[in-house]
Amino acid sequence: MEEMVCPMCGSRYFLSTRSSKKVVFRVQFDGATYFTEIAEETGSEDDIARQEIFCSSCSWHGAIDETIASR
Numbered sequence: 516m517e518e519m520v521c522p523m524c525g526s527r528y529f530l531s532t533r534s535s536k537k538v539v540f541r542v543q544f545d546g547a548t549y550f551t552e553i554a555e556e557t558g559s560e561d562d563i564a565r566q567e568i569f570c571s572s573c574s575w576h577g578a579i580d581e582t583i584a585s586r
């Protein structure tokens with residue numbers, strides 16, 4: 516399945532700091548989010564601020580809409 520990745524480094528993993536939990540998630544091509552097995556706790560969609568997400572591998576942060584399709 517095609518996924519959305521960080522526009523700077525290509526990482527597939529994103530973080531959200533909206534809640535105090537460290538939520539790790541990936542973004543599908545249609546913009547839907549899903550949580551990875553490496554997340555420490557099970558999150559919910561409500562934990563993700565879609566306009567301000569953070570790359571897990573570099574300093575990029577931005578909106579989910581700014582991620583790019585993986586090749």
Ligand SMILES: [Zn+2]
Pocket residue numbers: 521522523524525526570571572573574575
């Ligand atoms: Zn990145």
